[in-house]
Amino acid sequence: MAEPPVRLLLGSIHCHSTGSDGTADPGEILAIAGAVGLDFLAITDHVPAVMADHPPKRPAGDRSRGAAVSFPAQSAGVLRLPGLEFSPPHNHYLVLGLDPADVPDPTDLPGWPRPEAYMAFARRWPGTLGFLAHPDDPGNAFLHLQSYRWDDWAVTDFTGLEVWSLSSEWSRSVRNYREAVRAVAVGVHRAVPPPNPVTVARWDALAQERKVVGIAGTDAHAYRTRWHGVRVTVFPYEPAFGTLQTAVWAKFPLDGSPEAKVSAILEALGQGRAFMVNRVWGHPSGFVFRAGQAGPGGSAEVFSSGDTLPAGFPARFEVAVPIPCWLRLVRNGVAVANTYGRELSFEPLEQAPAAGPGRPPGPENGAIGRRQEAWRAEAWVDEPHWSKAGSGFFPWIFSNFIYRELPL
Ligand SMILES: [Zn+2]
Ligand SMILES: [Zn+2]
Known part of the structure; x- marks a missing residue:
């Protein structure tokens, strides 16, 4: 079917x-x-x-x-x-x-x-x-x-x-x-x-x-x-x-x-x-957050939010929005790429990230340590003329994560 x-x-x-x-x-x-x-x-x-x-x-x-x-x-x-x-x-x-x-x-x-x-x-x-x-x-x-x-x-x-x-x-x-x-x-x-x-x-x-x-x-x-x-x-x-x-x-x-x-x-x-x-x-029709294979002649395989990239997959992350705005790509809570426009494309230098400790395990946070990378995207629009907020940009879109396996 x-x-x-x-x-x-x-x-x-x-x-x-x-x-x-x-x-x-x-x-x-x-x-x-x-x-x-x-x-x-x-x-x-x-x-x-x-x-x-x-x-x-x-x-x-x-x-x-x-x-x-x-x-x-x-x-x-x-x-x-x-x-x-x-x-x-x-x-x-x-x-x-x-x-x-x-x-x-x-x-x-x-x-x-x-x-x-x-x-x-x-x-x-x-x-x-x-x-x-x-x-x-x-x-x-x-x-x-x-x-x-x-x-x-x-x-x-x-x-x-x-x-x-x-x-x-x-x-x-x-x-x-x-x-x-x-x-x-x-x-x-x-x-x-x-x-x-x-x-x-x-x-x-x-x-x-x-x-x-x-x-x-x-x-x-x-x-x-x-x-x-x-x-x-x-x-x-x-x-x-x-x-x-x-x-x-x-x-x-x-x-x-x-x-x-x-x-x-x-x-x-x-x-x-x-x-x-x-x-x-605005309507977010046209918003894209995905990861494909980096480099020329990459495979057609595309990962979307909710998906997990296999360890060692040479990834290129792509964000697109229907109107120009401030785009941020965030890895593990840290912005790794920013641009103003309708598209953002980013290939991490480190294509096979090292495993490392995450939060310390503990009863108050229930953590079991870092197991994967978590990538997400944000889009912020220009502050409109009528606003007196003075913050410069307003948050429009927050994606969910594309996960990336760490090598064993
Ligand atoms: Zn409640
Ligand atoms: Zn309630």
Whole structure:
């Protein structure tokens, strides 16, 4: 049978409906996602749905779960990825491929609220993916937000990290009135800060040990509140969905059922055939990150993100974008090539890298030492004229890794 065609699909991962502490029901949220033009959406309601510090948006005593489950795999033209967020006080865990209705009250799980309890539980369903949500969320004293960071770094059995989080990046970047005013001035839904450098460094380190997939999320709740007497809605769904998106290159069964298409998206995400994009700066159609054979007459074999280059393969890394911008190629967390333009090509001098120690093994980081190189690409657009941010460039695209085996 012929391989299905690979299609670039853009979606939004991580938001909350009235199934937990969001403010719109799943049908309304899917309709908004359709209006924004998303290909897919993962509504990830909290389980337990009622958290001590998150008031439920439904009648007291209603502990029903899985409001999203009655929705089909495709609604308003949007493919619905089943999803949920295990939400103990710390160590929030996004699971894709699993609906809240399939999950018993997690507080009944043996070992709750230790992450091993729900990570092992989610793993029982084949094909599910698990991501550490907003892993370095610092909380915010100014906005009275507590930290929801990941604490337990001894765990290793997850698909990846929510590397770029709309709500967490703003929470990190707004620490006083001046920064709050500036955030509004530069456009809360436009000039999203870069991913937390702490998380990115962690991701670069972990990826030298094993595959770790990065995703972008919004964590939109469209939470209604008052700030100094002014009615505000924090991260309404529609503008949030138009910012940080996760894109996948899915092996898309064109005549397949919506369920088959959802499976194709989950497969691509799990493989790391995916990247993160702030859609405000443009559609990433034409974005390329690949590695082929260096030198003339190289083989036609091409490696994409999620793939692993065999040890000793003479590689040439290539990055291409549809509009000129600042391109960076990053190896093991260090930028090894930069250019301004639409293309970047780089052949490492050291084609057979030496094996070396990575992070020291230790109980707090769960590290097992360096096993591979991790290469990724970034694209940053010029700061637009209307912005007063003064940072020069805004982050547009963060790829996932192409891995490179170290020689034994
Ligand atoms: Zn969370
Ligand atoms: Zn959340």
